[in-house]
Structure formats: C-alpha cells, structure tokens
Amino acid sequence: MTAGELARRGFGDSDRAASLLRAAGISVERHGRIIDELGRAADPDLALLGLTRLLENDPAPDELRDALREDPDLRSRLVRVLGASAALTDHLVVHPGDWHELRGPDATRAPGAAELRAGMMHTVGADPNATAPAATLAHDAAKGPEHNLRVAYRRRVLRLAGRDLTGSGDLDTTSAELANLAAATLDAALAVARARHPEDAALCRLAVIGMGKCGGRELNYVSDVDVVFVAEPTEDADEQAAMRAAARLASVMMRIPAETEDGGRLWEVDAGLRPEGKNGPLVRPLSGHLSYYERWAKNWEFQALLKARPIAGDAELGAAYAAAITPIVWASVNRPNFVDEVQSMRRRVEAHLPPDGADREIKLGPGGLRDIEFSVQLLQLVHGRSDPSLRSGNTLEALEALSAGGYVGREDAAGLSAAYRFLRRVEHLLQLHRLRRTHLLPGTDSADGAAQLRRLGRAMGFTADPVSELIAEWRRVAAEVRRLHEKLFYRPLLHAVARLPGEEARLTPEQAGDRLEALGFDDPAGALRHLEALTSGVSRRAAIQRTLLPVMLGWFSEAPRPDAGLLGFRQVSEALGTTPWYLRLLRDDIRVAERMAWLLGTSRYATDLLLRAPEAVATLANDEDLVRRPASGLAAEASAALRRHGTAENSVAAVRALRRRELLRTAAADLLGIADIDEVGDALTTVAAVTIEAALRTARQRVAEESGAEPCTRMCVIAMGRFGGNEITYASDADVMFVHDPVPGAEPAKASGEANAVVRELRRLLEMPAADPPLRMDADLRPEGKNGPLVRSLDSYAAYYRRWSSTWESQALLRAAPVAGDIGLRERFVELVDPLRYPAGGVTESAVREIRRLKARMEAERLPRGADPTLHTKLGRGGLSDVEWVVQLTQMRHAHEIPALRTTGTLGALRVATEEELITAEDAEVLRAAWRLASRVRGAIMLVRGKGGDSIPTDLRERAALAGALGYRSDDESEGPSGRLLQDYRRATRRARAVMERLFYDD
Structure with missing residues (x-):
C-alpha cells in the first residue's frame, strides 16, 4: 500500500505507517481489513504503533494477526482501544495475552455489581460471601494481592473501553x-x-x-x-x-x-x-x-x-x-442561607479557575458539567423534600425524574441530558488517552494540542474536519448548557403565574413559592405577584419580560435584597411602559439587565434615583457612560439648561435633574466596581460645585430682577469640610461659607441685604420640593457658628479672623476651597485665610495642646450614645476623624515651609507628608487603608439604606446587604460576608488607631 493510500485512510505520517506495517507483518493482500480498521481509529498512527508494539511482545503474534483478520468484533475493539488510549496500549504490551479480554461473549456483556465484586474478591483470594472477607496472602508469591488487584482492574477497564469505544455501551452503563x-x-x-x-x-x-x-x-x-x-x-x-x-x-x-x-x-x-x-x-x-x-x-x-x-x-x-x-x-x-451557600460554591469554583485554561474547562467552566450538576441538585434539594421520586444521586436519573414530575420541561430535560452526555463523553475520551485525571480540552496553539483535538474529534465521530467540528460543537453545547442552566431553575416560576402556551413545566403556586424562597426571596407571594404583573398578557413587553426574567431572577437572587430588586424592576418597567428604546435595550444588551438587577437588589439609594427618572437606565449600557464627567463639561451643560428655561425654579430644577443623573451615574459606577472611592469623591464634589454655581447665578439674577437695580456686591461660596476636601459623600450636606464684597461706592447695609437675599434664594432653589433630591447647604462652620451672620463681607471675615479666630477655626480652614461665584473674590479669600491655616513658623505648642484637647473632647461628647466606637466610621477609633486629624496637625506644623502640603484633600496631604518623610510609608499606608475603608463603608451605608448613617449596622440583614454592596460574597470565608467585613474593618481601624495615638499625641 502506497504512502498516498495510507494518507487517504487517515494516517498522519504515511511513510512511517508503511514501515510499521511491514515490521508488523501486515500486508494489504492478507490484512486489508486490519488496515481499513486502523484508518477508522481515533488516531490511526497511534493505533498502528500500538499494534506493532503488541505484536513484538506477544509470544504468539501469528495467533493475534489471524484473530484480527477473522474476528471483526475483536478487530474493531482492539484497534479502537489502541487508537484512543496510550495507557491501555502500555498495559497490553506488558500483558500481551490480555487482548483476549476483548474477544468472545464476555467482551460484549456489561457485568453487574455483584459479579464485579466477586471477581475482584477472587483476585485477592477472598471469599465474597464471607461477612468480613479477608485476602489470602501467599508468602511465596513474587507479587502480592495488591499487584493482582491492580492488574485485574486494568483488565476490566480494557474490556469496558472496548465496548465503550465501539458503541456497545452508552454513558449510563459505562x-x-x-x-x-x-x-x-x-x-x-x-x-x-x-x-x-x-x-x-x-x-x-x-x-x-x-x-x-x-x-x-x-x-x-x-x-x-x-x-x-x-x-x-x-x-x-x-x-x-x-x-x-x-x-x-x-x-x-x-x-x-x-x-x-x-x-x-x-x-x-x-x-x-x-x-x-x-x-x-x-x-x-x-x-x-x-x-x-x-x-x-x-x-x-x-x-x-x-x-x-x-x-x-x-x-x-x-x-x-x-x-x-x-x-x-x-x-x-x-x-438558613442554604441555597445562598450552594450558589456561592458555583461562583467560587468559577472564580478560582486558572485564567490560562478557564476557556477550555469542560467541567468547571461556564456551560460545563458543574452547571448541569448544580442545576439538577438544587432542584432536587428544593423539591425532593416533598417528592421522594427525585432522590437519586445520579444526575441523569434525577433529571429524568424532575421532568416526569413536571419540575422541568421535557424539551429542556432532553436538551440538558444530551449536553451532559456529550460533555461526559469528551471527558471520558480525554482521560482514556493516558488514564489521567483531566477536564481540560487541549489548546490549538501547538502541534501536540491540535493532534490531541483531532484524535478527540475523530473518536466523537467528526470526520470531515475533526478539530473545527469538535470545537464548534463544544461551544454550542456550552452555550446551550448555560442557557438551560439559567432557564431550568427560573422559567417554571413564570409558568406558575402566567398563562403561557406550550408544554413546559408549570409549577403550582406553592411549588413556585418554595423555589423563590430557596432563591432568597423573603416574600415569595409578593414576588409571584410582581412576576405575574410583568409577564401576563400577549403584549410585546410581556413577551420580552418572559425572555429576560428567567435570567434576571438568578441575578436578583445573587443581590443582597432580591425582593427589592424585583419590585424596583417592576416599577421601572411600568414607568417606562412600552417605550421602544427600553425594550430594545433590555432585549439586545443583556448587560443592562444584569446591572439593573444588581443595582436594584442592592441599593435603595440607586433605586430611588432610577425611579425618579427611569430613562437613566440607558446609562448602564456602556462603561464610558458611567465614568466621571469633567467639571467643564458639566458646567457647560448646566449653563445650557439655565438658558433653556424662563423661570428661576425651572432653571434650577433642570440643573438639579443634571445632578440627579450624575448621582445615579456615580452610584452605579461605585456599586459596579467601575469607580474607586477617590473617583466617587471627585464626582460628587464636582457635581455639587457645578449645581451651586448654576443656582447662585440664577439666584443673583432673580434678586436683581426683583430689586430692579444693578447688583451692588460680588459673591462667592467657600466649600468646607469634606466638600472642600473633594471628599463629599452621598449623604453629605454641602458645608459652605458665604462671602460677599460690595462694589466700590455701594452702601454696606444695602450690599449686605442683597447678599443675604441671594443666599436665601439660593438655598430655597436648591432645597425646594421636587422630583430630584435636594442639595442642602450647611453654613455652621462660619465664624461664630449658628450665632453668627449667614453672610459676611470679606472685610468682616478679615476683622473676625484678626481679632477672634480660634485654633479650631484655623484647622477648619485647612479644607476651605472656593467653588462658586466671583473669581477675583475667591482668590482674595484664599489670600486672606492662608496665613491662618498655614501659620508662619508652624503651629504653636499651646495650639497643639488645644487641638489635642478638642480631639479628646469630640470623642467623649460627639459620639452618639450607645454607638460602638469600633464601628463608627466617622468618630470611632481609627475612623475618618482619627486619620484626618493626624494629617491636619501635620499640615499646620509644616505647610508653611512645604507648599505641596497646602492641599485640602486628606489623601493628597498624606501622600506629600510621606514623600517629605514627615510620616513613614508604613504608617501612611495604615492610615490610608483605614480612611479608604471607612469612607467606602460610610458611602455604602447610604447606598444600601437610602439614608445616611455613620455606624456599621447591627441588624444582620442590613449588615449583610452592606457587605454585598462592598463586594463581599458569601463564599469569601467561613464567617460569611458580614463577618468578613467586620473583621477587615476592625483590623484596619485598630491599626490606624495605634498609629494615630503615636503620631497625634506623642511629641
């Protein structure tokens, strides 16, 4: 037989194949059927090499050649084994007589469990009928019963593989x-x-x-x-x-x-x-x-x-x-939390897959065997408590029982069963080659990987282009498994509440309630009502919801508050009604639906913002739409909004709508992990400043129109506290001071009256009842606090600071930053306060003692009664206040000689202090970590509850929701997400407190 003829039969190296055939004594004239069979093997070259080795080691090679020529069943079984399993070939070479295991009636019959047990017991010389069988130890034997047992096992596997590879046994029996x-x-x-x-x-x-x-x-x-x-x-x-x-x-x-x-x-x-x-x-x-x-x-x-x-x-x-x-x-x-923990196991498995092989993992990867097993087992556990027919440990048997009991549609069960058989078949063939444990498809980036895939593809029955056909089918199956995995657990819930055509499983309301409860819904009856409202009817909207909800229910179940998520989704969907773009967006971009489920099921704050303007859901489509917008772009948009509206109320309402959109954008980016705490602070501060600037312009115009005279004073707004530090949070009021400066020749009293009228109008416009959240301005940090005038002239500020300013006010001015109003007045105010906050020669020792007394007094008096000082993010031990006071003391001591320290941001000043070796890098990292974590926790409290709070909640449900919003998952550690959050927070703040006490109180 020529090399070309051998190549057409599937041999990769036809010249070598011709040489091996001659060495094995196989000719086309006498053994043509053997050569044809070799060509049908999964790997013809491997099969021929194995046959050659077997004939070389067989004491009676002619008997084997004759048997192969005369017995088509033996020929098929042996060649298929040699072409698929190098490990079993090695066994045959060491035990050449074992090819007889593939011949005769026993080779076609699947033995029962009792027969296998009896055979293995006889192998070690034990009586299978004894109550406690014991092996016979022949002391004169060259090898003990352990060796005989392993060899007998290989013989049984050889016989089984012969049936399996020739189609005599299916997956179930194998x-x-x-x-x-x-x-x-x-x-x-x-x-x-x-x-x-x-x-x-x-x-x-x-x-x-x-x-x-x-x-x-x-x-x-x-x-x-x-x-x-x-x-x-x-x-x-x-x-x-x-x-x-x-x-x-x-x-x-x-x-x-x-x-x-x-x-x-x-x-x-x-x-x-x-x-x-x-x-x-x-x-x-x-x-x-x-x-x-x-x-x-x-x-x-x-x-x-x-x-x-x-x-x-x-x-x-x-x-x-x-x-x-x-x-x-x-x-x-x-x-408690049974299904949550079962689901977390699946997430943990996927999260821990090695990145270099995750896309080739047929067992643990997306669309793999674990998805099927997880779905079946979870349904068994939910419904098997009341239906004993579901209590099988075998995946395929359990799936058949679930279908027969109406828990899974027949078509879905058949599709999942077929996918399971395909994936297990691939898994078996992968392992047969070397008899090694593996679930990873070979890669196509090497000749060896391509050869392995070709062998797998041919063994699976793909002959035209084995590699491409196998990969295409595997990807199709994986996608189908993922689809069915999502549909299997959730879609029957819709059939329990909606009048839908078809023969899929229809759960009773009680069964659907059990399934929703297992998913983590606290009010299954309420969830069923929401599903019915969303999916009932024949409208296009209901049809799209029926397609989406089986997937979204899974996402809702993974959120901290599934009930709130589903309710919010219903409200948003009803608010948008049949809006065409909304339906298209949900249908065509599944990521929007996934993000909606997470946001609505995690954050009352984000839900409230979204319900105020449901069309904002469009911003969830792209990450670019969630990135913080620059101040210049927002200012231009705010100016355009002011020009479009005729009244002050409508103008500022448009700007507040812009702010609401930016709040939602920031909250979404925060909860989805797109923005870190620094970006959140920047975004919230920027939109607050833009809003105040636009509202100040409108208020000045309104006051001028009402007075009928030209403005007689210039004005600016000074941000203080976290606002001035570019660290504003979702719950923060805007801490400010108002400054005015009469124009030359203006009467001081008239100028002061105008300034006060503008501030009153400014606050009214920003806090008036509207669909968008108010922006409250807190001026309590002004000179003399609540007892002082709301607005002062620049000269009045100068006189006050010259005569009456106390140390705490100098410290407060460290975070003063002009954000709105007259540019020249802003600059002059900064020139006024710089000598106060960055005193020449540094802060005096008496002032340092006063600062320390103030800190101790604040801890003793301002911490709310009953609050746990280890869990209070602002005033607690190692919290925001501890870190900020260390940094501010460092600024007051050294900023006069180090200009880079003259910044209002805590982390920026801490970075400079580290670079200038005023604080060690180790201490700075401890303080930075505690400040970031406390800031994230404080922001997340507002996101989760929809209202502000400074302490980590003691309520377990709220704490778990908070942990979920912060990215903790139920599979993180044995103590659970909330326990892990507490552990991390207490560790970070405990270390920060130790650093604070050393740096703040020690001279």
Missing part, C-alpha cells in the same frame, strides 16, 4: 460500571487490609460510603473516588480501640489503589468530604456522624451527601448509615 468496579476494588482492597492486619479486623466493623460520582454511579475513567468511613466496634470491643483499628484498616485500603508500583496507580481515594474534612478523624461511629450533621455541618455538606451510598465493607452498617442520614439530607434545604 459510568455505572466504572463506579461498580471502583466499589468492588475498594472492597477487595479492604479484604487485603484485613489480611494484613487481622488484629484490627477483629475489633471493628467498617463500612465505606461512596460520595460524589462514585456514590452517584456516574464515575469517570480516572477520578478521585470520594469516600466517607463509618465504623462500629465488634462485640465486647472498646469503642476507641475499634476506631483506631478501623482508621488503620481504612488507611491501608486507601493506599492500595493509589500506589504507583506493580501495575500503576488506579486513582486516589479521597476522604476529604468526611465531617470536619481533613481536620477531622478519618473514621467515626454512626452516632458521631449523626451528631456532627445535626449540630455542626455546613450547608454544602448536605449537598455532598445527596450522592452518598454504601459501596464497600460491612453492608448492614452501610445500610444503617444511609437510613439515618437520608432524612437529614432532605430536610437541609430548610436551613
């Missing part, structure tokens, strides 16, 4: 046989352990409980076999001694399949799913298991127990374990 074979091997390994340690075997009864895929009778070719051990003492044996004996037997049993010599490693036995995991005892009595699961077990452990079944050891004890555990498993869904 996976079940692998699980039964693993169970039989463990039972035989336990028999070996009993023979090695008869004194331990006499003390205890030991049962092996299969978990995971082995427990569900859906094992892979190579997979860790998850187990749990339960033991009881034999009659008259001491329990502690029995547990130690059982642990020794279990340890020996676990080592036998995992040893690498004498036949090679079969698989690892993993007991990590036992109570307390790897930190707990390997073996427990039944009472110990029950005590743990009733008192200490985490929610995810009950999900793992869904697949538990006795697989080896003492059958009576195993049955007792199953009978005792089963009721606990199916009642577990009633535990």
